[in-house]
Amino acid sequence: xxxxxxxxxxxxxxxxxxxxxxxxxxxxxxxxxxxxxxxxxxxxxxxxxxxxxxxxxxxxxxxxxxxxxxxxxxxxxxxxxxxxxxxxxxxxxxxxxxxxxxxxxxxxxxxxxxxxxxxxxxxxxxxxxxxxxxxxxxxxxxxxxxxxxxxxxxxxxxxxxxxxxxxxxxxxxxxxxxxxxxxxxxxxxxxxxxxxxxxxxxxxxxxxxxxxxxxxxxxxxxxxxxxxxxxxxxxxxxxxxxxxxxxxxxxxxxxxxxxxxxxxxxxxxxxxxxxxxxxxxxxxxxxxxxxxxxxxxxxxxxxxxxxxxxxxxxxxxxxxxxxxxxxxxxxxxxxxxxxxxxxxxxxxxxxxxxxxxxxxxxxxxxxxxxxxxxxxxxxxxxxxxxxxxx
Ligand code: KIV
Ligand code: ZN
Numbered sequence: 001x002x003x004x005x006x007x008x009x010x011x012x013x014x015x016x017x018x019x020x021x022x023x024x025x026x027x028x029x030x031x032x033x034x035x036x037x038x039x040x041x042x043x044x045x046x047x048x049x050x051x052x053x054x055x056x057x058x059x060x061x062x063x064x065x066x067x068x069x070x071x072x073x074x075x076x077x078x079x080x081x082x083x084x085x086x087x088x089x090x091x092x093x094x095x096x097x098x099x100x101x102x103x104x105x106x107x108x109x110x111x112x113x114x115x116x117x118x119x120x121x122x123x124x125x126x127x128x129x130x131x132x133x134x135x136x137x138x139x140x141x142x143x144x145x146x147x148x149x150x151x152x153x154x155x156x157x158x159x160x161x162x163x164x165x166x167x168x169x170x171x172x173x174x175x176x177x178x179x180x181x182x183x184x185x186x187x188x189x190x191x192x193x194x195x196x197x198x199x200x201x202x203x204x205x206x207x208x209x210x211x212x213x214x215x216x217x218x219x220x221x222x223x224x225x226x227x228x229x230x231x232x233x234x235x236x237x238x239x240x241x242x243x244x245x246x247x248x249x250x251x252x253x254x255x256x257x258x259x260x261x262x263x264x265x266x267x268x269x270x271x272x273x274x275x276x277x278x279x280x281x282x283x284x285x286x287x288x289x290x291x292x293x294x295x296x297x298x299x300x301x302x303x304x305x306x307x308x309x310x311x312x313x314x315x316x317x318x319x320x321x322x323x324x325x326x327x328x329x330x331x332x333x334x335x336x337x338x339x340x341x342x343x344x345x346x347x348x349x350x351x352x353x354x355x356x357x358x359x360x361x362x363x364x365x366x367x368x369x370x371x372x373x374x375x376x377x378x379x380x381x382x383x384x385x386x387x388x389x390x
Contacts, residue, residue, distance in 0.1 A: 005259040006249070007225040009201065010041040010242060012274065013058070014048055014074055016233040021279040026058055028277045033062045036230075037069045039270050040261040041242075043096060043225075048074040049088040050081045056088050063092035070094035072138065077101045077126035086133035097130040100140035100168075103147040103155050116151055123155050127162035138166035138201065145169070145176040149187060156192040166199045166225060167192065171214055174207025174237060178217035185221040201225035204240045206232060211240035216248055216256060230274045231282050231289065243267045243288040243320065251315050268321035288320055296327055299334025306336050329376075331365035338376075345373060347380065 013029055013036075016022055024032065029046070036044050046062040047055040063071045071092045075081035077099055089095040101112075101122055108114050114122070123139065130137040139159035141152055156167050169188060171181065181202075188200055202218040202225070204211040215226050232241030246262045271289035275281035284291040294317040296302050304311030305327070317323070327337055335358050342349055342357075349357060360379045365371055 003257045003259050004224065006219055006223075007042040007199070008040075008242065008246070008260055008262055009043040009045065009072070009225050009227040010036050010229065011045040011203075011227050011239060012036065012229040012233065012242075013062075014045040015203075015227075015235060015239050016229040017047070018051075019233060019235050019238070022233050024277055026054070026061060029058045030061055030065060032274065032277065033066055035266075035270050035273050037066050038263075039266045040263050041069055042261055043070045043072050045072040045074060045098065045227075047088075049084045050075065056084065059085075059088035060091065063089050063095065067093050070096055070136070072096040072098045075099045075126075075130070077122040079129060082126060082129050082133070086130070089134065094136075095134050096136040096138055096166075097134050098138040098140065098168075099126045099130050100142050100170075101126070101155075102142040102172075103152050104143035105148065106146065107143050120155060120158055123158045124162055127159050127164050131163045136166075137164050138168055139164040140168035140170055140201075140203065142170055143172045145171040145181065145184065146173070149184070153188065153191045156188060160192060160196060160198055164198070166201050168201040168203050168225075168227065169218070169223070170203040170227075171205060171211075172203075174205035174211060176204075176210070176214055178210065178213050181214045182217040182221040185218045185223050189222045199224050201227060202240075203227035205235060206237040206239065209237070211238070212244045212248070215240040215245055219258065220256070231271050231286070233274070233278070241287070243271060247288050247315060247320065250319070264319055265321040289322075292328075293317075294322055297330050298332040299337065302327055302337035303334050306340050329361075329365075329371040330369060331362065333361075333365070333371075341373075341376060342380070345376065 013032060017024055033044060046059040049056040049059050059073045071089060073085035073089050075085040075097055082097060082099060085097050101119055103119060127137055127139055141155055144152055159167060185200060193200060200223045202215050202223045204214040226245055228240040228242040228245050230242050232238040246264060249256045249258050250264055268289055282290050287293060296305050296312060301312050329337060329341060335354060338358060338361055339354060357379055364375060
């Protein structure tokens with residue numbers, strides 16, 4: 001069975017970087033860009049060149065350095081934005097201008113103060129101008145999920161007429177639901193794309209915690225580009241998390257079988273690199289890359305995992321690049337986990353010794369949340385001085 005490909009459009013350095021606590025300097029952005037290429041993203045949105053001199057320089061430097069991955073630069077629909085994006089991309093081997101304008105009535109009335117006719121005109125001019133600079137132009141309808149569907153399709157049709165190759169349907173405020181988003185993607189596919197060589201892209205924010213679910217619903221409905229960020233960083237509650245989107249496709253290939261270029265064993269190192277650059281890490285229970293994502297504390301789980309990891313693990317830590325299974329010893333840990341850890345430390349305990357050490361271990365675990373190797377060695381010393389001397 002041949003499976004279709006989804007393209008991963010990473011916006012860690014644009015939508016991610018523009019959120020609080022995530023700003024990066026030039027050398028940090030270049031370091032991250034190299035890692036994202038190594039990870040295998042197809043398109044890397046390097047910044048918003050008109051936004052600042054720093055953004056312009058970062059896009060320029062990344063475009064000059066990265067040779068495999070396509071580099072995208074963001075631009076509103078103005079001439080100045082588009083020419084600035086084109087200038088920053090001049091040295092890129094593969095480039096894309098990503099131009100956007102809002103299409104929802106609320107944005108038109110209160111933010112842009114424009115009519116629908118004006119938005120259609122702005123779209124036409126922007127895509128036409130961008131096509132003078134680069135072959136690959138992506139058009140985004142900001143706040144698409146709160147836009148009037150007929151108008152949204154009209155705008156997209158204009159973008160396609162002018163040569164846009166990618167139509168992005170952002171859920172800018174993280175408002176949509178999986179079934180609703182899926183229907184919207186199907187509508188755009190039927191009414192705008194048809195059999196044209198145009199890719200539908202999705203870009204979901206996580207305000208209701210649905211960014212990944214919405215992105216995947218859209219993929220199931222025909223979208224073939226997913227915009228996402230490492231660790232899910234991004235405006236407000238963030239963007240769809242790259243590692244979660246990819247691992248759903250890997251673990252649930254039975255239902256979501258898509259080819260992609262991401263090397264999953266590089267997910268965790270990439271996540272770690274980002275955390276070391278920005279001012280916060282991921283929550284401990286974050287899926288895929290959180291500190292506890294593969295840690296089992298409850299005794300019954302530890303026994304199961306030690307007997308056969310498949311009892312509680314749907315993917316291995318190694319598959320996402322986590323060094324090894326991180327079992328935390330604590331008051332819920334059972335004898336099996338304790339014996340296993342002593343074995344790893346080089347001690348074989350007989351049944352009596354296990355019984356005695358386990359009693360002391362549970363007494364200590366009642367007082368102390370996490371038990372470290374030093375504690376285990378101390379327990380052994382109290383209990384069986386002969387063993388320690390051996
Ligand atoms: O969330 C959004 O709508 C965006 C666009 C610029 C694509 O980030
Ligand atoms: Zn966004």
